[in-house]
Amino acid sequence: MSELPEKPLMEHVYDLLETIRSILLTIVAFMLALLFLPTPHLLPEQYVPLTFYLMDQIRGIVLTYEDNFVLQPLAKTLGVNSSSVILISHGWFDSLTAAVITSALVGIVVLSPVVAYFIYRFIEPGLYPHEKRVVKRYLVAILLLFVSGVVYGLYVVMPLTFLIALWLAQLGxxxxxxxxxxxxxxxxxxxxxxxxxxxxxxFVLTLSKIGVISYETLRSNWRYVFFLTVALLVVLTPDPTPTSALALGLPFLGLYFLSMWLIKEKREKNK
Known part of the structure; x- marks a missing residue:
């Protein structure tokens, strides 16, 4: 591979700013499209922007406990009825603000591969061929984990958190x-x-690569890490009960063991 001339520092800064600009413009354009484009299957009888249709779908996911096989038994035990929930607008444009927030959520998830492409395009000129393969694998892993987490949060954690909030409101x-x-x-x-x-x-793989932690450290301390993480989640999650913390803590345990396995596999390959 021929050596490329080193770019001046300010040129790297300009490239970074251009990458950030491209990412922001792409997300904003996508959000505007959701805010103005109609929902196709409702035309021509009714004009409903896609964002408001998606808001209705998300509300159904979070509030319809009767169709959620994970939360339905808990909702029945607590006597929570989601049909009684009413969303109100305190200000003239609260619904519009909610629509913008929903557009941002959908945009972040849908455009995450595009964002990863822009990031890779920025760092690719400074990578050797073997480094490019590693970075591509890391980016794919980050995308899969992030999107999986958002889906899990939307379908499990947030409905569970709101279920507890609704139950406490009814108790009061x-x-x-x-x-x-x-x-x-x-x-x-x-x-x-x-x-x-x-x-x-x-994050754990990165720490392992720079020698901060090892497989043996993770294996011998997993109980302490798990219980400390759950305790921290109890403090940080808005749900005052440990329910949401456990909903996050159990996947964390799986991710923890996944990290151990990845570190072990990487070490075996390097032998």
Whole structure:
């Protein structure tokens, strides 16, 4: 491979800024398309922007416990009825804000491969052929873990968290009226946070590669790490009960053992 001339520092900065600009423009364009393009199957009888149709679908995922085989038994035991929930708008444009938040969530997930491509295109000129293969594998793994985490957060963690919130509201005798902006904002933050949380094996692999941790350390301390993680999740999750923390803690245990296996496999290949 022929040596490429080293770029000046400011040229690297310009390339980085251009990459960030391209990513932001792509996401914004996608969000605008969702906000204005109609839902095809509702035409020509009714014009409903795609975002509002997706909001309705997400609301069904989070609130319809009767169709959720994981949460249905718990909802029945707690006596929670999602049909009584009403989303209200405190301000004139709260629904629009909720639509923008939903567009951002969908855009981040759908466009994650495009974002990964822009990132790879930025760093690719400085990589050797063997490094390119490694980076591609890492990017694919990050995408799969992140999207899996967002889906798990949307279908399990957020419905479970809202189920507990609704149960506590009913115990207190409060009418189940929730802000539409807060509802979709919490779904956005929670789902993206779970997506980032699922990227734990990549973080561990990186630490292993630079020699900070080893397979033996992970194997001997997994119980302590698991219980400390669950304790931390109990503090950080909005659900005051340990339910949501366990919903995240159990996948974390699987991700932890996945990290151990990946480190062991990598070490065996390097022998």
């Amino acid at each position: 005798g409060a009418a189940p009226l929730f802000s539409i902006q807060d509802f979709y904002q919490n779904i956005f933050l929670g789902s993206v946070a779970v997506g980032v949380f699922f990227m734990f094996p990549i």
